[in-house]
Amino acid sequence: MFTAAALVSAPPLLIPELAGGAATETADLRAASVAAAQHLAARARRWTVLGVGGTEAEYGPDTLGTFAGFGADVRVQLGGADPTASPAPAVPLAVLVAGWLRAQADPTVVADAIVLAADTSPVYCADVGAALRSRLDATAEPHGVLVVGDGATTLTAKAPGAFDDRAPEVQRELDAALTAGNLEFLRQLDPVACADLGIEGRAAWQVLAGLFGDDAPRCRTDYQGAPYGVGYHVGTWEL
Template sequence: MLVAAAVCPCPPLLVPEVAAGAAPELDAARAACMDAIGVLAASRPDRLVVVGPAEQSGRGTHAQGARGTFRGFGVDLDVRLGRSVGDGVNDAAGSSADEAERRLPPSLAVAGWLLDRTEWSAAPLEGLGVGEPLAAERCIQVGGDIAARADRVALLVMGDASACRTLKAPGYLDGRAAGFDAEVALALGAADIEVLKGLDEELAYELKAAGRAPWQVLAGAADGAGLSGELLYEDAPYGVGYLVAAWS
């Protein structure tokens, strides 16, 4: 059963080494992410599952200790998704060495950096990269399967809102973006799983909202869990909606 969830944005700029000058405008987002992960640790989970958007090569499961890198963003920085099994953390999934060496998609690499910053040791973990095309019904089903993996499951959900909030945004300005992001922010703050389940897949795609599928995985996992939510951060400093929330 799902006992807690943290929702965080996943831009590589969240990592100071990637952001020249450490992008101080994201300091509040970084702090909120740390607070949200603290809620996960406080829930005393048996297992943590980290979910984030991924391109084709990064989709599927990623073992505890899997490697990620930010070298593609011009920074000589590598990360792991939690401490590897060889570091003394028991991996209940029993993942193979080949899985452990599979490269993390950027969203899970950012998650690995966040978990390292918080010195995560509360429970074994694994990652799941989900593709943008994954239909809502399938996302919800995947979430339900995740929640059934242990008595106490926690989720770290990585994903950005729309990328169309300003003229200089990656997706240019779209008048629908602010309303879409506001709807998602309200749903995450209220742990409203029905709103998340019902997000418009086509609209999310057009607005380049990479978090749509991970949020719907969360909605499926939280079905029947009775969790309450709190929105910890909401802003769009680069024309991309960044949201941080904690459910417990």
């Protein structure tokens, strides 16, 4: 049975071994992310991760990955992997971050992951969310969903996507929608406009909207900010 969702972001700097001198600057984001994952683990020890990557793919509990491609061989898993095995190549960042948060929150949690392509249509995202809800509600075991997605990467001149003067206002609207659980706003996010502004979490949030369907979420926001010119949101949504 679906119980709750936690919303987090996926900067590699979330991982202390990758943060280096930026560890202090990202401490609040890290603490909020771990707290949100702990809250989800208290509600459910079985998770489905929703993320965005280069192509659509699914990952099972036996997935083992590494952050070596980001600068440190920090190994993570979704809960059922042989820790002595070789990490799978090219595991999407959203899945790696989910694995790291799972270990910080409760290593007994077992997760699977659904990764959507960045250009997935809103209609397809809604269908994925509705199908996931039906699957989770068909089981008696409490089941949580960890949604991994970043906001605009174009909020400052030094941001990864440079500055786009449209981005601050769009990010403010997105922050408000994620804080209030505004499902209709998320459903109406335009894939092209989001791609222009580097809003990488769009597809995952639209699956989340499909997951809740007609149920208005009760929302708690633990963190909103834009270190390094990227919009990040951390919080929980419950039925």
